[in-house]
Amino acid sequence: QKExxxxxxxLSVPEGAIVSLNCTYSNSAFQYFMWYRQYSRKGPELLMYxxxxxxxxxxxFTAQVDKSSKYISLFIRDxxxxxxxxxxxxxxxxxxxxxxxxxxxxxxxxxx
Amino acid sequence: xxxxxxxxxHKVTETGTPVTLRCHQTENHRYMxxxxxxxxxxxRLIHYxxxxxxxxxxxxxxxxxxSRSKTxxxxxxxxxxxxxxxxxxxxxxxxxxxxxxxxxxxxxxxx
Numbered sequence: 001q002k003e004x005x006x007x008x009x010x011l012s013v014p015e016g017a018i019v020s021l022n023c024t025y026s027n028s029a030f031q032y033f034m035w036y037r038q039y040s041r042k043g044p045e046l047l048m049y050x051x052x053x054x055x056x057x058x059x060x061f062t063a064q065v066d067k068s069s070k071y072i073s074l075f076i077r078d079x080x081x082x083x084x085x086x087x088x089x090x091x092x093x094x095x096x097x098x099x100x101x102x103x104x105x106x107x108x109x110x111x112x
Numbered sequence: 113x114x115x116x117x118x119x120x121x122h123k124v125t126e127t128g129t130p131v132t133l134r135c136h137q138t139e140n141h142r143y144m145x146x147x148x149x150x151x152x153x154x155x156r157l158i159h160y161x162x163x164x165x166x167x168x169x170x171x172x173x174x175x176x177x178x179s180r181s182k183t184x185x186x187x188x189x190x191x192x193x194x195x196x197x198x199x200x201x202x203x204x205x206x207x208x209x210x211x212x213x214x215x216x217x218x219x220x221x222x223x
Contacts, residue, residue, distance in 0.1 A: 045214070046212070100155075
């Protein structure tokens with residue numbers, strides 16, 4: 001079983017739709033959870049950063065962490081064509097552990 | 113891009129030649145990382161540094177070495193480039209180990 005599983009998509013939605021992106025993981029030691037957005041031929045950009053379980057909202061973006069189910073989600077409300085990108089989840093256990101474990105990314109296209 | 117630059121941005125080289133990629137930061141962050149990104153594999157950690165002259169291996173370190181003589185610079189060297197090292201290389205920096213910020217990347221092609 002891979003440490004982090006992420007559906008690669010591609011996911012195509014109409015403008016204005018609510019998008020749900022998800023990752024599952026197997027390592028119960030993970031405490032820090034991140035979502036990165038990566039536009040084509042660019043570096044990953046940190047979008048959301050959460051610690052432990054719960055929700056975090058930033059504008060149109062909401063990150064959810066359910067540690068009991070080992071499941072994290074990113075919701076995008078009122079999606080825009082500019083949201084078209086690959087979304088990567090990442091996580092680690094914190095402390096002196098420097099390694100981020102990444103999902104392989106979900107390619108999202110928002111159609112005008 | 114969080115004050116991170118990478119050079120060169122694009123490079124084509126031949127098998128067997130040494131290649132050095134540079135990551136430069138203006139943030140004075142302690143931690144620096146080198147990743148490679150390949151289709152089907154995602155982002156994989158090559159090496160990381162937790163201070164000047166303090167480095168350690170990541171999950172795909174074979175064929176790569178690093179050096180960090182100044183806080184702001186982290187160099188990645190491919191000792192003898194092979195076609196399997198054709199990839200996009202990203203540098204990242206962080207204050208704490210988990211919240212990492214990435215540079216724009218270097219596209220390397222080894223012929």
